[in-house]
Structures are given as C-alpha cells and as structure tokens.
Amino acid sequence: AVSTTWHSNDDDVYRAPPIDRSILPTAPRAAREPNIDRSRLPKSPPYTAFLGNLPYDVTEESIKDFFRGLNISAVRLPREPTNPERLKGFGYAEFEDIDSLFQALSLNEESLGNRRIRVDVADQAQDKDRDDRCFG
Numbered sequence: 001a002v003s004t005t006w007h008s009n010d011d012d013v014y015r016a017p018p019i020d021r022s023i024l025p026t027a028p029r030a031a032r033e034p035n036i037d038r039s040r041l042p043k044s045p046p047y048t049a050f051l052g053n054l055p056y057d058v059t060e061e062s063i064k065d066f067f068r069g070l071n072i073s074a075v076r077l078p079r080e081p082t083n084p085e086r087l088k089g090f091g092y093a094e095f096e097d098i099d100s101l102f103q104a105l106s107l108n109e110e111s112l113g114n115r116r117i118r119v120d121v122a123d124q125a126q127d128k129d130r131d132d133r134c135f136g
Helices: 010-015 027-032 060-066 098-105 123-136
Strands: 048-052 072-076 091-095 120-122
Touching: 027 123, 048 098, 091 098, 098 120
Parallel strands: none
Antiparallel strands: 048 091, 048 120, 072 091
8 A cells, every 4th residue: 555644734745745756867966966166176177086985996997887977088096006906095087078077076975885985176286286396
C-alpha cells in the first residue's frame, strides 16, 4: 500500500508540493548551485580544479568518472617521489571551459570512493611562484 500520510493536511500540500527529484537529470548534484564566487574563477585557460582528500587508490579514470558529463581535458595525480605507487592524496583536474570548472566546484564534499573530496579552484598564482623560486 502507498503511504498517504502527507495528504493528512491539504493546506500543506498546496503550500509545498513535494519535489520529485527523480525527474532531475542528476538530482542532488544538479539541484545545488555551487556556493562559489565566480570572480575567483580563472579568466583564461587552464581552468584547473584542485582536488583534495582523495582516496589513495584513486585513478585518473575514477576522477574522470566522478566529473562525467563535464568537459575534462586532463587529470594530474602527483605521486610520492620515494614511493611512486603511492599517491599524495590530492590532484588536479583541468577543464576545457569555465562552465565545466564551475560545475565541478559544485561537487565539493561529494563522495569519491569512501572519502568526501574537496574540489576548489587551483591557485595558479601560487603554482607559478613556487616554480619560479625552485628554478630561480
């Protein structure tokens, strides 16, 4: 039998119809507009997201699958220099357009494997500074 408890008070039904999430393409993800200041997004490519708290058995394929539907162009997963089998637990995903990056940021705190991973804008300025100091 179908439960009809939410019909018990007709007023409520009209005020707040239940949202049928099954009709949305990827329900919970698409329903949330990322809480991101667009001014933090890069103005020109590369559109790179920083990925943190990754499971240690993550692969480029699983990252691409996590961002499926977005225009992802590259995945970089740094490894431990002393143990190339072991990932450092963070990485970068590069997207072909700013909207894909913006959508990717809405997946912050979503689960990949058994971890809630962090998705943020990669700070390009910091990257450049670090490189300059190393080689300069």
